[in-house]
Amino acid sequence: MxxxxxxxxxxxxxxxxxxxxxxxxxxxxxxxxxxxxxxxxxxxxxxxxxxxxxxYETYTPKKIELKIERDEDLNILVYRSAFASMFIPELDVEITPMAGSQGIISTVEGLIEAIMDNLGSLCDENNCKKLYKAKNGELTFTLIIEDPSGLSFIKSEKAKITQLLSLSQS
Structure with missing residues (x-):
């Protein structure tokens, strides 16, 4: 369409x-x-x-978790709304929304690439190696999105969704 x-x-x-x-x-x-x-x-x-x-639709606050275990998991489609925080604990990644943040739709691999691009020269050698391994499917990790707007989604049956009354439940 x-x-x-x-x-x-x-x-x-x-x-x-x-x-x-x-x-x-x-x-x-x-x-x-x-x-x-x-x-x-x-x-x-x-x-x-x-x-x-x-x-287009509106939703309730939620937390979405996805374990990335295989190469094909890197192709899973993800939408992180402008209001959502994103965490990858194994990679020491924490992205919080700021004024002017925009939603992003990408694959898991594309999100990792965007993180690497945004870090640029600020990425220390150890973290860059972990991000590179994750992007190439050589490292198991967990993608977590916490969204007070409930707009974010991960297009996978593997995704675990928890409805939140508020983000203080996370």
């Missing part, structure tokens, strides 16, 4: 203050991801851009 335009409006840009921010939201649906809202906002004056991907 091609994305369907569901919202379009020209707004005041939060950066330059001019009414030149064209905001467009699209509805996209596939059997792999379900219904998603794709946001693409661009200011024609200062080139400010905002992009986001989020599930």
């Amino acid at each position: 091609e994305p369907k335009l569901i919202f379009e409006e020209t707004l005041k840009c939060p950066v330059c203050g001019k009414n030149t921010l064209v905001a467009r939201d699209y509805l996209y649906e596939s059997e792999n991801t379900g219904k998603l809202i794709l946001s693409n906002w661009v200011c024609s004056n200062c080139n400010y851009r905002y992009r986001d991907v989020k599930p």
Whole structure:
């Protein structure tokens, strides 16, 4: 299915203050991801851009755990919402949302690559080796997502989902 335009409006840009921010939201649906809202906002004056991907439906807070044990597990599709924290205890990875965070949809391998790219030269030799081994399927690890919005998902029957009343339960 091609994305369907569901919202379009020209707004005041939060950066330059001019009414030149064209905001467009699209509805996209596939059997792999379900219904998603794709946001693409661009200011024609200062080139400010905002992009986001989020599930169409709303949910309750949850914790999702996935044990990565085989090479094929690296191809599992993951959506981490802009509100979710992500942890990989075996790799000493902890990613918490900040103002301006955006949702990301990727495979497990793609998430590991993004972590490596974001760390860049800050990655010490031991952690980089562990991340590299994990990305290449040479290391078993657990991916944990805690999401107060409940929007995140992992497309696998192996994923263990725990509904949370609040994230203090985690």
